[in-house]
Structure formats: structure tokens, C-alpha cells
Amino acid sequence: MVVKTEAVVLKTVKYGDTSKIITAFTREYGKLSLIAKGARTSRSKFVSILNPMSCIQAVFYLKESRDIHLLSDASLSRVHKSIVEDPKKTMTGFAMLDALNTAVHTREPHPVLFDHLVEALDVLDLAEQSPVNSLVAFLIALLREIGYGLKLDACVKCGGELDREPLAFESQFGGFVCGRCSSSETGPVVAMNQLKALRWLERPSPGAWSSLSLEPMESLKIVHLLAGHLCRHVPGARRLKSLSLLESTVVG
Numbered sequence: 001m002v003v004k005t006e007a008v009v010l011k012t013v014k015y016g017d018t019s020k021i022i023t024a025f026t027r028e029y030g031k032l033s034l035i036a037k038g039a040r041t042s043r044s045k046f047v048s049i050l051n052p053m054s055c056i057q058a059v060f061y062l063k064e065s066r067d068i069h070l071l072s073d074a075s076l077s078r079v080h081k082s083i084v085e086d087p088k089k090t091m092t093g094f095a096m097l098d099a100l101n102t103a104v105h106t107r108e109p110h111p112v113l114f115d116h117l118v119e120a121l122d123v124l125d126l127a128e129q130s131p132v133n134s135l136v137a138f139l140i141a142l143l144r145e146i147g148y149g150l151k152l153d154a155c156v157k158c159g160g161e162l163d164r165e166p167l168a169f170e171s172q173f174g175g176f177v178c179g180r181c182s183s184s185e186t187g188p189v190v191a192m193n194q195l196k197a198l199r200w201l202e203r204p205s206p207g208a209w210s211s212l213s214l215e216p217m218e219s220l221k222i223v224h225l226l227a228g229h230l231c232r233h234v235p236g237a238r239r240l241k242s243l244s245l246l247e248s249t250v251v252g
């Protein structure tokens with residue numbers, strides 16, 4: 001069956017002398033592998049299109065019995081020039097792809113998550129400050145879509161307001177415990193402004209994301225907290241390798 005769908009390229013590997021196999025997150029069919037024959041020859045129509053983070057319209061032959069499907073056509077559907085040119089934004093985008101690739105299974109459609117990813121890349125591309133905010137917002141949405149969303153409005157133990165420090169993060173219960181419930185047994189301590197940042201970035205209004213000004217170290221702490229939560233709950237997940245590169249680019 002020939003199908004046409006929007007897709008974001010997550011990874012590419014060389015195959016044979018001239019071809020490429022790409023892992024693509026498609027809007028309609030979820031994550032799958034596509035082979036682009038001859039994609040590495042200079043005359044190929046795929047040259048400069050099939051790179052990680054490229055947003056494409058893909059046409060391919062979907063065969064139920066196969067693990068790798070044949071890509072017959074692809075064109076760029078959006079261009080994120082500033083992400084490509086700015087190393088901080090590039091690494092932030094790679095961390096989104098890494099988290100997504102870790103979180104979703106092959107051939108499991110997640111159209112809402114697909115839209116979140118494209119939206120987060122669009123906002124990252126336009127961001128004039130705090131690029132990591134769009135990664136935090138994406139991770140919040142990603143966790144929610146795969147069923148491990150965080151509870152940000154009340155203490156996960158007593159249901160009371162999260163208004164007193166020290167707040168602690170309890171990944172096991174998917175949220176925070178208030179100062180009244182936290183003890184030496186509870187998880188890592190979280191500053192009140194980090195919780196406020198999470199609440200702000202949970203908003204479904206991407207225009208507001210970049211208006212939140214966070215110190216780079218602060219936003220990285222939040223990213224680690226969310227990534228740790230993801231890896232704890234997704235079976236077989238490994239630590240996100242992209243985060244150390246992001247860290248050295250954003251702080252270094």
C-alpha cells in the first residue's frame with residue numbers, strides 16, 4: 001500500500017554504498033524505518049532532505065510484513081533554519097528526538113504527540129531566549145501522551161497545596177510532595193520556582209513558553225527531572241545520551 005504522511009526524521013544510518021535507512025516518526029503510522037535507496041548519491045532527490053529533525057512529507061510503500069519500508073518520495077514540509085544554525089537549539093532539538101524515540105514503540109500512531117513535536121520545533125526555531133523551555137514543554141506533553149503525566153496542582157500524598165518548601169519529587173507517584181509530607185525518605189528536593197516553571201510550560205499556549213526566563217542550570221535540572229521520570233517508567237529505556245551534549249552546549 002502506498003501511503004503519504006507527514007513525518008519527522010529521528011535518526012539516519014548509512015546502508016550499503018549509497019543508501020540510507022531512516023527512523024521516522026510519522027503522524028499517521030507512528031515510528032517506523034524507511035529505506036531511501038541511492039539517497040547518498042549527489043543526484044538523489046533525497047540529498048539534503050533526510051537529516052535528523054527534518055520535517056518531511058513522505059511517500060512510501062507500507063508492507064505489513066516488513067520492518068523496513070521503501071521510501072519513494074520525500075519533500076521538506078517545514079524549514080527550521082535557526083535550529084540548524086544555532087548549536088544550543090540543535091542540541092535542544094536532538095534531546096526532543098531522543099526522548100521521543102525512547103518513549104514510543106514502533107508502529108504505534110500518536111498523532112497528538114506528533115503535533116506536539118512539530119509545534120515544539122517551530123517554537124524552538126523562533127525562540128529568542130531560553131530555547132530549552134520548548135524542550136521542557138515538549139517533555140511535559142510527551143509524558144502526558146504516553147500515560148506518565150505529572151500532577152502539578154497538588155501534593156501526591158495529602159492532596160494539599162504545594163505551597164510550602166521543601167518540595168520533593170516522587171517519580172513513583174508521578175508528582176510532588178509538599179513540605180508537610182516530605183521527609184528524608186522522599187525523593188529529590190525541588191525548588192518552588194522549578195515547580196512554577198513546570199506549571200507555566202504545561203500551558204497549551206506555546207507563545208508563552210519563551211517569555212519565561214530561566215537560568216540555563218535551572219532549566220537543565222528540570223529537564224533531568226523529566227527525563228529521569230521518563231526513563232524510570234518506560235520499560236527498557238536507557239539514559240538519554242543527548243542530555244550530556246545538551247548540557248555542555250548550553251552551560252559550556
Ligand SMILES: [Zn+2]
Pocket residue numbers: 155156157158159160177178179180181182
Ligand atoms: Zn502533602
